[in-house]
Amino acid sequence: MNMRMADMTLDGNAIGGLLREIFTMEVTNAEATCAGCGAVNAVGRVEVYVHAPGTVVRCPACQQVLMRIVRGEGRYWLDLTGTRTLELVET
Amino acid sequence: MGFISRGFRGKRRDTADSGRLPPGQYLVNDYPVLSAGPTPRPNLDTWTFSIEGEIDTPKKWTWQEFLALPAETVTKDIHCVTKWSKFDTTWKGVSFDTLFEGVETAAEYTTQFSDGDYTTNLPLEDLVDGKAWIVYEYNGEPLHPEHGGPARMLVPHLYFWKSAKWIRGVRLDKEQQPGFWETNGYNNYGDPWREQRYWGD
Numbered sequence: 511m512n513m514r515m516a517d518m519t520l521d522g523n524a525i526g527g528l529l530r531e532i533f534t535m536e537v538t539n540a541e542a543t544c545a546g547c548g549a550v551n552a553v554g555r556v557e558v559y560v561h562a563p564g565t566v567v568r569c570p571a572c573q574q575v576l577m578r579i580v581r582g583e584g585r586y587w588l589d590l591t592g593t594r595t596l597e598l599v600e601t
Numbered sequence: 602m603g604f605i606s607r608g609f610r611g612k613r614r615d616t617a618d619s620g621r622l623p624p625g626q627y628l629v630n631d632y633p634v635l636s637a638g639p640t641p642r643p644n645l646d647t648w649t650f651s652i653e654g655e656i657d658t659p660k661k662w663t664w665q666e667f668l669a670l671p672a673e674t675v676t677k678d679i680h681c682v683t684k685w686s687k688f689d690t691t692w693k694g695v696s697f698d699t700l701f702e703g704v705e706t707a708a709e710y711t712t713q714f715s716d717g718d719y720t721t722n723l724p725l726e727d728l729v730d731g732k733a734w735i736v737y738e739y740n741g742e743p744l745h746p747e748h749g750g751p752a753r754m755l756v757p758h759l760y761f762w763k764s765a766k767w768i769r770g771v772r773l774d775k776e777q778q779p780g781f782w783e784t785n786g787y788n789n790y791g792d793p794w795r796e797q798r799y800w801g802d
C-alpha cells in the first residue's frame with residue numbers, strides 16, 4: 511500500500527476490507543472504467559482518500575471521483591456514478 | 602465544599618458533559634486534516650468569489666477586492682461529523698451578511714462550490730445573521746491549503762463538512778440541491794446538537 515503524504519492519497523488496496531464488506535466477489539482486482547475519461551484501472555491501483563466523512567475513490571488519470579462509499583449506523587451508501595463499468599473476475 | 606465543586610467544574614470543562622460538546626463527539630487539541638481529493642492550489646491572480654443563481658445581478662470579487670471587504674475575527678467551536686470537536690478556533694474573514702448586502706433573491710437554499718469540485722448545500726437562512734463567514738486566516742496566519750486556503754467557509758453551528766474548503770462561490774437555489782456528501786448518505790442539514798449525521802437522522 512502506497513501513501514503520498516502531500517495529499518494523503520492511498521491506493522485501492524487500502525479499501526479491500528471495506529469492499530469485501532459490501533461485495534461477495536473480490537473487487538480490488540476488478541477493472542474499473544472511468545465514466546469521465548475512459549481510463550481502465552484495477553481497483554487496487556486507483557487513488558483512495560479515507561481521511562474524510564466517507565471514502566472517496568478517484569481515477570489516477572483524471573482525478574474524477576469513481577466511487578464514494580459512506581458507512582454509518584449499520585448502513586452503507588455506494589455511489590458508482592463515476593464508474594462506467596466494473597469488470598469482476600470469478601476466482 | 603468550595604474546593605470540591607471547583608475541582609468538579611475544572612474536570613467538566615474538558616469532558617463530554619460540559620454542555621459545549623455535542624452528543625457523540627470527543628474533544629481534540631490538534632486540528633485533524635480531512636481530504637476527499639488532491640489539495641487545490643489556485644492562482645490568486647485569477648481567483649474569484651461569486652454569488653450566482655437566483656440573483657438578478659451576480660456578484661463577483663477578485664482576491665484583492667475580497668481582502669478589501671470589512672473583515673471580522675471570530676472565535677468558534679467546530680464539530681466534524683467524524684466525531685472530533687475543537688474548541689476556540691479563531692478565524693478572520695468576511696461575514697455573509699456583508700457579502701449579501703443589497704442582494705434580493707427568491708432562493709431559500711444555497712450550494713457552496715469549491716475548487717476540486719466539492720459542493721455542499723445549506724438553507725439560505727443558515728448563512729445570514731452572523732452565522733457564516735468566508736475565512737482566509739486561522740490563528741492570525743494565512744489559511745494553509747490543507748485546511749482550505751486560500752479561503753474556506755466557516756459555518757460553525759453545523760457539522761464541518763458544510764464549511765466547504767477552497768470555496769469559490771455560492772449558488773442561490775429555489776430548490777434544495779444535495780451536495781457531494783449529501784447525495785450519498787449524509788444529512789441535508791447536519792445539526793451536531795441533534796446528531797444529524799446521515800439520511801433520516
Ligand SMILES: [Zn+2]
Binds near residue numbers: 546570571573
Ligand atoms: Zn478518469
